[in-house]
Amino acid sequence: MKEERLLILKLLKEGNISEEEAEKLLAALEEKKDRSSFKTAKRKIDDSLGSAEETFHHKRKAFKEDFEESFEDLEDRFEDFGEDFSKKMNRLGSLIAHTSTSVADKILHSVEEALESEELQQYDVFTKKETFFETLEIPITDLTNYRVLVSSLNGKVKVESWEKDCIKLKAKIQMKGEDYQEERLIYEAHLDEECLELSPRIEKGFYSFLTLYLPKVLFDSLKVENRNGSVFIEDFEGKHLDVQTQNGSIQIHRSSIKELGKLKTKNSKILLYRVHGGELLVQTKNGKILGEVLDANILDFKTSLGSIGLDEIAYHRLERLHLQTSNGHIKVFDPLPDNCGIRVLAQTKNGVIEIGTDLDLIENQQDRHNIRINGRSKQLEEMEHSIDIQAYTTNGDILLF
Numbered sequence: 001m002k003e004e005r006l007l008i009l010k011l012l013k014e015g016n017i018s019e020e021e022a023e024k025l026l027a028a029l030e031e032k033k034d035r036s037s038f039k040t041a042k043r044k045i046d047d048s049l050g051s052a053e054e055t056f057h058h059k060r061k062a063f064k065e066d067f068e069e070s071f072e073d074l075e076d077r078f079e080d081f082g083e084d085f086s087k088k089m090n091r092l093g094s095l096i097a098h099t100s101t102s103v104a105d106k107i108l109h110s111v112e113e114a115l116e117s118e119e120l121q122q123y124d125v126f127t128k129k130e131t132f133f134e135t136l137e138i139p140i141t142d143l144t145n146y147r148v149l150v151s152s153l154n155g156k157v158k159v160e161s162w163e164k165d166c167i168k169l170k171a172k173i174q175m176k177g178e179d180y181q182e183e184r185l186i187y188e189a190h191l192d193e194e195c196l197e198l199s200p201r202i203e204k205g206f207y208s209f210l211t212l213y214l215p216k217v218l219f220d221s222l223k224v225e226n227r228n229g230s231v232f233i234e235d236f237e238g239k240h241l242d243v244q245t246q247n248g249s250i251q252i253h254r255s256s257i258k259e260l261g262k263l264k265t266k267n268s269k270i271l272l273y274r275v276h277g278g279e280l281l282v283q284t285k286n287g288k289i290l291g292e293v294l295d296a297n298i299l300d301f302k303t304s305l306g307s308i309g310l311d312e313i314a315y316h317r318l319e320r321l322h323l324q325t326s327n328g329h330i331k332v333f334d335p336l337p338d339n340c341g342i343r344v345l346a347q348t349k350n351g352v353i354e355i356g357t358d359l360d361l362i363e364n365q366q367d368r369h370n371i372r373i374n375g376r377s378k379q380l381e382e383m384e385h386s387i388d389i390q391a392y393t394t395n396g397d398i399l400l401f
Contacts, residue, residue: 129207130177134185136169138196143167145220145239148212151199152226155208156248159224161216161235168213169198175206194220218258230268249287269306288328303328307396315340321389329396336401339384341377349394356401 005026012022140146148167150157162168171187173180180186186206190197200208214222219238224231230248233241236255243250246266257277263270264283272282272291279298282289288306291299295314300322307328313321315337323330329351336342336357346353348371359375366372380386391398 129174130180132173132175132180132186134169134171134173134187136171136185136187136189136198137166138168138189138191139166140191140196143215143217143219145218147195147221147223148214148219149195149197149199149223150210150212150225151197152208152210152224152229153200153203154206154228155210155226156229157210157212157224157226157231157245159212159214159222159231159233159236161237162213163216164213165215167196167215170211170213172209173206174208179205231265250284270303289325299323307331309333315387316385318387321387321391323390324392325396326393327395328393330391330393330398330400332400334401341380341383341386342389343376343380343386344389344391344400345372345374346389346391346398346400347372348392348396348398351393351395351397353398354400 008025011017221240223242226245228247232251234253239258241257241261243263249268250263251271254274259278261280267286269287270289274293277296280296282301284303286305289301289308291310293312298320302324304326308323309331311333353371358378361375363374
């Protein structure tokens with residue numbers, strides 16, 4: 001390019017070309033130079049991109065292999081998720097134990113929403129899970145006073161009634177396709193004259209969403225065991241109900257439990273709506289307990305890092321009410337009827353106690369941090385019905401009636 005430029009200037013000096021012609025030749029030479037430079041730059045960029053793409057694919061492959069190995073290890077350890085999560089929640093509890101109950105409720109609500117979300121199962125970003133459906137239908141001649149046991153590992157369990165005279169289990173299962181055997185179902189039924197047990201034959205590597213259909217008869221007992229996930233029961237009628245899970249909520253709707261109901265979970269809430277029963281023992285940790293339209297002889301509710309709320313209680317049947325939490329409020333909204341008296345012991349730390357009925361006080365301790373009230377309704381002996389009430393909390397209020 002330099003030599004061509006000098007030649008044009010020499011021709012102009014010797015008078016062989018005019019100034020206008022020289023300008024055109026120099027402009028054409030500059031344009032040619034630009035095109036040449038562009039092609040060179042483009043070639044260098046293409047070469048660099050090709051090299052970078054090759055490096056990227058290599059690193060992505062190595063990255064994927066490393067993470068696949070890590071997630072396979074995570075899947076092996078997922079069965080211990082509940083225990084690990086409980087430890088983390090216990091540490092969280094110690095951190096928020098002295099904060100306001102409104103802040104604690106907001107934190108726990110966020111945790112509950114995360115646990116209830118199906119997004120939790122999508123932790124394996126490389127291995128695609130496939131969905132499989134299974135159905136077990138078990139005809140039983142005499143269902144009255146029958147015992148049913150349902151076991152699950154990771155996922156949700158739903159129990160509801162139907163009109164047929166048999167028991168049916170529908171399972172939606174998510175797992176690796178190569179691990180599923182169509183000729184052998186994940187869930188199996190074990191049946192004898194008094195009990196039906198429904199449980200998985202393997203202990204890891206899958207998620208299940210179970211729906212159990214029960215006839216509308218009086219069962220002796222229903223027991224639901226779920227390692228990680230929520231349990232929802234509706235329209236159940238039986239003598240005994242036993243539900244145990246963790247890292248998932250328990251909800252009981254429109255059910256009758258004649259003798260004893262035991263509900264226990266961790267790190268989530270328990271909700272009861274229109275439940276009739278004898279004795280209801282409800283326990284969670286790091287979660288709230290709410291009950292509405294409850295008709296029972298004994299209500300025993302315990303939690304920590306969560307509030308307890310009750311409304312529309314059948315006081316005429318209730319004999320004992322025991323409510324205990326920490327870092328949460330206790331609220332019983334329904335007012336006492338005129339013909340119902342109470343014996344009450346209520347105690348809180350860093351909170352207030354309000355009882356919406358007149359009492360003869362045996363003890364009324366109120367200092368800067370601790371409040372303790374022990375008393376009974378005026379003219380209790382003349383009342384048609386009486387209830388023993390105990391309510392304990394820390395860092396929260398107790399509001400009764």
